[in-house]
Amino acid sequence: MGAISVEQWIIHKFGGSSVASPERYRHVAGIVARRPERRRAVVVSAMGGVTDTLLSAVNLAAGRDPSYREVLTGLRDRHREAVLELLPGGEATPLLERLEQDFTDVANVLHATWLLRSHSERALDLVTGLGEVWSAQILAGHLAALGEPATWLDAREVLVVNRTPARLEVDWERSATRLERWLDARPEPPATLVITGYVAVTPEGLATTLGRNGSDFSASIFAALLEAAEVHIWTDVDGVMSANPRLVPDAVLLDELSYNEAMELAYFGARVIHPSTMAPAVGRGIPIFIRNTFRPENPGTRIHVAGTSRFDVKGFATIEGVALVNVEGTGMMGVPGTAQRLFGALQESGVSVMMISQGSSEHSICFVVPGELAEQAKAAAERAFFAERHYGQVQTVEVVTGCCVLAVVGDRMAGQPGVAGKFFGALGRAGVNIRAIAQGSSERNISVVIDEAEASRALRAVHGGFYLSPQTLSIGVIGAGVVGGELLDQLGEQAGYLKREFNLDLRVRAIATTRQMLFANGQIDLAGWRAALGGADSPTDLEQFAGHVQADYLPHAVIIDCTASEAVARRYGDWLARGIHVITPNKRANTAELDYYRRLRTTSRQHAVRYLYEATVGAGLPVIQTLRDLLQTGDEIRSIEGVLSGTLSYLFNVYDGSRSFSEIVADARARGFTEPDPRDDLSGMDVARKVVILAREMGLPMELADVRVEGLVPEELQSLSVPEFLASLPQRDGVMARLFEDAAKRGEALRYVGSVASDGRASVSLRAYPLDHPFARIQMTDNIVLFSTRRYHPNPLVVQGPGAGPEVTAGGVFADLLRLVSSLGASL
Numbered sequence: 090m091g092a093i094s095v096e097q098w099i100i101h102k103f104g105g106s107s108v109a110s111p112e113r114y115r116h117v118a119g120i121v122a123r124r125p126e127r128r129r130a131v132v133v134s135a136m137g138g139v140t141d142t143l144l145s146a147v148n149l150a151a152g153r154d155p156s157y158r159e160v161l162t163g164l165r166d167r168h169r170e171a172v173l174e175l176l177p178g179g180e181a182t183p184l185l186e187r188l189e190q191d192f193t194d195v196a197n198v199l200h201a202t203w204l205l206r207s208h209s210e211r212a213l214d215l216v217t218g219l220g221e222v223w224s225a226q227i228l229a230g231h232l233a234a235l236g237e238p239a240t241w242l243d244a245r246e247v248l249v250v251n252r253t254p255a256r257l258e259v260d261w262e263r264s265a266t267r268l269e270r271w272l273d274a275r276p277e278p279p280a281t282l283v284i285t286g287y288v289a290v291t292p293e294g295l296a297t298t299l300g301r302n303g304s305d306f307s308a309s310i311f312a313a314l315l316e317a318a319e320v321h322i323w324t325d326v327d328g329v330m331s332a333n334p335r336l337v338p339d340a341v342l343l344d345e346l347s348y349n350e351a352m353e354l355a356y357f358g359a360r361v362i363h364p365s366t367m368a369p370a371v372g373r374g375i376p377i378f379i380r381n382t383f384r385p386e387n388p389g390t391r392i393h394v395a396g397t398s399r400f401d402v403k404g405f406a407t408i409e410g411v412a413l414v415n416v417e418g419t420g421m422m423g424v425p426g427t428a429q430r431l432f433g434a435l436q437e438s439g440v441s442v443m444m445i446s447q448g449s450s451e452h453s454i455c456f457v458v459p460g461e462l463a464e465q466a467k468a469a470a471e472r473a474f475f476a477e478r479h480y481g482q483v484q485t486v487e488v489v490t491g492c493c494v495l496a497v498v499g500d501r502m503a504g505q506p507g508v509a510g511k512f513f514g515a516l517g518r519a520g521v522n523i524r525a526i527a528q529g530s531s532e533r534n535i536s537v538v539i540d541e542a543e544a545s546r547a548l549r550a551v552h553g554g555f556y557l558s559p560q561t562l563s564i565g566v567i568g569a570g571v572v573g574g575e576l577l578d579q580l581g582e583q584a585g586y587l588k589r590e591f592n593l594d595l596r597v598r599a600i601a602t603t604r605q606m607l608f609a610n611g612q613i614d615l616a617g618w619r620a621a622l623g624g625a626d627s628p629t630d631l632e633q634f635a636g637h638v639q640a641d642y643l644p645h646a647v648i649i650d651c652t653a654s655e656a657v658a659r660r661y662g663d664w665l666a667r668g669i670h671v672i673t674p675n676k677r678a679n680t681a682e683l684d685y686y687r688r689l690r691t692t693s694r695q696h697a698v699r700y701l702y703e704a705t706v707g708a709g710l711p712v713i714q715t716l717r718d719l720l721q722t723g724d725e726i727r728s729i730e731g732v733l734s735g736t737l738s739y740l741f742n743v744y745d746g747s748r749s750f751s752e753i754v755a756d757a758r759a760r761g762f763t764e765p766d767p768r769d770d771l772s773g774m775d776v777a778r779k780v781v782i783l784a785r786e787m788g789l790p791m792e793l794a795d796v797r798v799e800g801l802v803p804e805e806l807q808s809l810s811v812p813e814f815l816a817s818l819p820q821r822d823g824v825m826a827r828l829f830e831d832a833a834k835r836g837e838a839l840r841y842v843g844s845v846a847s848d849g850r851a852s853v854s855l856r857a858y859p860l861d862h863p864f865a866r867i868q869m870t871d872n873i874v875l876f877s878t879r880r881y882h883p884n885p886l887v888v889q890g891p892g893a894g895p896e897v898t899a900g901g902v903f904a905d906l907l908r909l910v911s912s913l914g915a916s917l
């Protein structure tokens with residue numbers, strides 16, 4: 090073998106996901122052809138899905154289902170097509186003949202299986218390994234056709250293994266000798282050896298396999314035999330991720346792992362690497378790279394002796410389909426050899442135990458076994474404690490099936506306090522019940538047993554607990570009109586800064602309008618949300634919307650309602666009850682019947698969620714927050730009074746007698762300062778709603794009907810259409826002009842004001858104020874609110890500023906969002 094080591098082989102393994110179609114073979118051949126090393130061995134799996142199909146054909150035949158023949162025909166066609174596409178005419182022929190021969194053999198074996206109504210292990214081993222045999226020849230043939238000298242090595246000629254149901258041992262010596270002989274038989278070893286993964290041969294010369302996913306193992310065995318410098322395992326993900334990316338969308342790529350970490354992750358079910366891959370590489374210190382066939386330019390994950398990395402905790406994985414066996418009894422306490430007896434009995438009956446946990450009282454031992462061995466394990470445990478059971482010292486041997494082991498893995502967890510706390514905290518918050526716990530004394534993993542049904546939720550929760558900012562918010566915005574649209578734009582501008590400066594992770598994951606909704610699993614790119622929403626074609630369904638926003642792998646969910654819809658407002662109660670925070674500038678919920686308002690308040694308290702609505706009064710001005718601060722610090726509110734409508738504020742600020750009132754209304758409407766139907770503003774109802782919100786915040790049990798409203802639209806104009814209303818509004822000009830002139834004569838200005846006093850009196854009406862009164866001095870769309878309180882008396886506390894327009898309203902909603910994240914622990 091001396092000659093080989095100087096050549097420094099590099100091993101590449103391409104899994105089934107990398108060679109699922111002729112096009113993928115071409116891609117793989119391209120990667121191989123571009124490799125810089127002088128010598129390489131390419132270990133290849135069967136085409137994606139082929140091993141499963143071969144297995145099912147065997148089972149169908151054994152079960153006397155004649156459809157196994159069609160299954161075989163399908164497989165044969167799939168391979169023939171690949172050969173015809175990838176090998177030029179002349180070179181295809183020998184391989185096509187070989188395929189025919191193999192399929193005839195398989196048909197014969199399966200016919201025998203059919204007759205016998207059962208299959209032998211040998212038949213299974215022979216048949217299921219053929220996918221690799223075909224695949225390697227296709228790749229070698231294709232490389233040769235591209236002018237890339239490549240030779241096929243059938244691993245069944247060199248790789249010798251001893252296989253028992255419980256163990257698989259490589260016969261290193263024999264395998265090395267055979268490989269040497271194989272290479273020596275070729276005068277000039279080719280630059281590329283294409284080796285069949287997964288298959289091997291027994292010392293007796295029978296075809297066998299290395300077990301499911303065994304091609305990874307093949308790669309590292311050949312790395313050891315060829316004394317390779319590196320092993321590259323090419324698959325369909327960027328490398329080893331912090332959790333299975335199919336289950337945890339937020340999984341991150343791990344750039345480095347130690348052998349130990351990789352082994353633990355693989356053991357706990359991270360299919361991306363096979364546990365036995367490690368052993369041959371570890372012994373010889375050969376680094377393993379896990380890389381993406383679809384993105385060959387990425388370096389992938391490097392697995393080597395001591396992976397250093399910025400993460401203490403590396404990965405999370407689950408093993409599903411396990412059973413928990415619990416042996417309980419007073420008779421086990423302090424009796425030496427109890428565990429030995431139990432595990433001895435389990436070993437004898439061929440049950441391998443995956444995890445053990447014993448309480449220090451020794452009152453019970455529980456262990457985890459593969460689900461299909463549960464009954465066997467129970468029987469073995471009962472046998473082991475036959476006498477104790479007879480004398481009542483062991484009371485129960487109980488089996489819980491449908492369980493799952495969830496593990497967290499990382500070398501640097503050792504000696505790091507707080508890791509377990511975080512792990513269990515995350516499970517607790519997600520409401521996952523833990524049935525058993527074990528921590529290896531290596532402190533390299535903590536594993537828990539949970540119900541299988543909770544596996545993916547638990548996995549996402551613990552992953553989020555370690556890898557996400559604790560202030561990661563899943564955000565859904567309903568209503569993408571002026572305010573909602575502006576909010577999305579503001580979020581798009583600020584999110585990057587908030588992430589960098591404060592580690593806030595604000596992810597808008599859903600947007601809904603009355604017609605359609607747009608979802609993203611990660612987050613919607615806010616730079617292009619308008620186009621994306623325009624292209625969305627799923628009709629709005631608020632139930633589905635809430636379900637999407639409340640993703641179980643993200644710590645917090647919030648829905649921001651930027652509509653004016655009563656129907657949306659009626660859903661807040663349910664959202665809050667299921668743990669979704671609600672933020673809104675929509676006044677409907679807080680002005681619905683008092684009972685609903687109270688339900689929202691109590692629900693949010695009970696479920697520890699926030700219900701925030703600063704922008705319902707005074708848009709972005711701090712009105713609600715100021716009121717809360719006063720109340721919570723023990724002040725007493727005597728009255729609140731204010732110009733609470735930006736539209737009406739504007740109308741009366743502009744109305745100076747030079748133009749008629751109706752002209753000003755029409756002009757304001759044209760500029761978008763009023764509602765499409767100006768009566769919505771002029772009726773005073775919008776102001777009345779704000780008064781109710783303030784009154785309820787003060788603790789008054791007020792309904793909308795309790796507010797005395799003097800609107801600016803006379804009864805007879807109420808029933809007209811909008812154009813008719815605008816046309817008849819000049820009839821009111823005379824009345825308005827008189828009011829204005831009377832006030833002006835007294836040195837006063839007209840203002841439309843809402844007020845509420847602590848005795849419960851509330852009103853909305855047009856009033857006149859002396860020119861030096863704060864109300865008379867406001868500008869444009871200003872809102873102004875005077876709080877008269879025990880402390881702020883006789884001079885009231887005044888909040889004033891622009892109180893209408895999308896920018897300030899959206900700003901108010903955004904401020905509520907930041908209030909929410911502060912209450913979730915962010916220090917802003």
Ligand code: ADP
Nearest residue numbers: 104105106324326329330332333335359360361
């Ligand atoms: P191949 O056919 O290349 O052998 P596999 O399907 O056996 O590929 O393994 C790759 C798959 O492993 C990925 O598609 C992914 O779903 C799964 N996987 C499980 N855990 C992890 C993890 N922690 N990191 C990356 N992939 C993982």
Ligand code: ASP
Nearest residue numbers: 134140287301302303304
């Ligand atoms: N083809 C085999 C399997 O599917 C081996 C492998 O792909 O690793 O299990």
Ligand code: MG
Nearest residue numbers: 104302360361
């Ligand atoms: Mg695999």
